[in-house]
Amino acid sequence: MRKVTSKMAPTKWTRANDKACVIPEGFTVLPLKFYSDTKAQHSLYAKEHKVRAENCPHRPLDKTLFVLNIPPYCSEDVVKQLFSQFGPVKSVELGDHPGSFHSGPKLSKHFTPAQKQCFKVGYIVFHNRSSVAAAKSHPHNVALVVCSTQHTVKTGVPKWIQQYKDAFVQPDKLQGIVDDFMKNFDKKKEKEEERQRKEVEQQKDDEEGWVKVTRGPKGNKARPRSEAANKRAIQKEMRKKKRKELLNFYTWQHKNTQKEHIAELRKKFEEDKQRIALLRAQRKFRPY
Structure with a gap:
């Protein structure tokens, strides 16, 4: 007899395993394993x-991936290594909750408080738009591996020992970090003072508060108001208001001043009437 072999067609569930798993709210489920054999x-x-209310230049809407439920053992370097398989990663931000994180130059760990060990949210910024689409279409039966032979991640006792060793810093190394921080701070302060000085020179107003308006490079009128000009205008208004308050501090004082003024006007009016009557009497014609 001839042996007949038949190849069964893949089931619907097998074909579905090769696709991405998308849950409500548009989130794609990405499986994660610490080791590949676990x-x-x-x-x-x-x-x-896709948050339109947030205007962050370092998070372009078409190149940024928002990730939830990142475990505590995944640092920024680990997250960057995990998502680099979808394309070159530009930057990674991790935080306790969604929103705007620390903006500006990244400080050293010696000047920032210790982070809480909890599940975090992250913003992964790619160089290319296609990387976001590749991450969203990742099949849910292929897990992302944290620790491998190429990228080892310490955990447990070895991790605690490494953290304990990193807690001790050599004085010369710490002094170098402090010096770099102070240099950057002084440069930033000098630039801010120079900018304010130029604004004050360009927006000088006279004693009455008039500001000279010049035309911009394209012929449009430049806005004369600056921080220094606004500050001087507010101080001038406060001085005027204070002088008025000193003249009539209380409401009853203001009313009494008005009553005294009206009484003085009436008294002067009566005196003027008597003076006019006297002049008329003196001008009466008397031939005899």
Whole structure:
């Protein structure tokens, strides 16, 4: 007899495993494993960052991926390594809750408080738009591996020992960090003072508060108001208001001043009437 072999067609569930798992609110489920051979896995939830109210130049809407449920053992470097398989990663931001994180130059860990060990949210900024689409279409049966032979991540006792060693800093190294920080701070302060000085020179007003308006480079009238000019105008208004308050501090004092003024006007009016009557009497014609 001839042996007949038949190849079964893949089931619907098998075909569905090759696709991305999208849950309500548009989040894509990304499975995560610490080691590739472990059975336990964790789930990350990612979607494209589309918050129109937030205007952050370092988070472009078409190149930023918003990720939830990032475990505590995943640092910024680990998250960057995990998502670099979808494309080159420009920057990674991790925080306790969604929103605007620290803006400006990144400070050293010696000048920032210790972060809480909790599940975090992250913003992954890619160089290309296609990387966001690749992350959203990642199949949910292929897990992202945190620790591998190429990228080792310490955990447990080795991690605590490393953190304890990093807590001790050499004095010369710490002094170098402090010096760099103070240099950047002084440069920033000098630039701000120079900018304010130029604004004061350009927006000088006279004693009456008039400001000279000049035309901009395109022929449009430049706005004369600056921070220094606004501050001087507010101080001038406060001085005027204070003088008025000193003249009539209380309401009853203001009313009494008005009554005294009216009484003085009436008294002067009566005196003028008597003077006019006297002049008329003196001008009467008397031939005899």
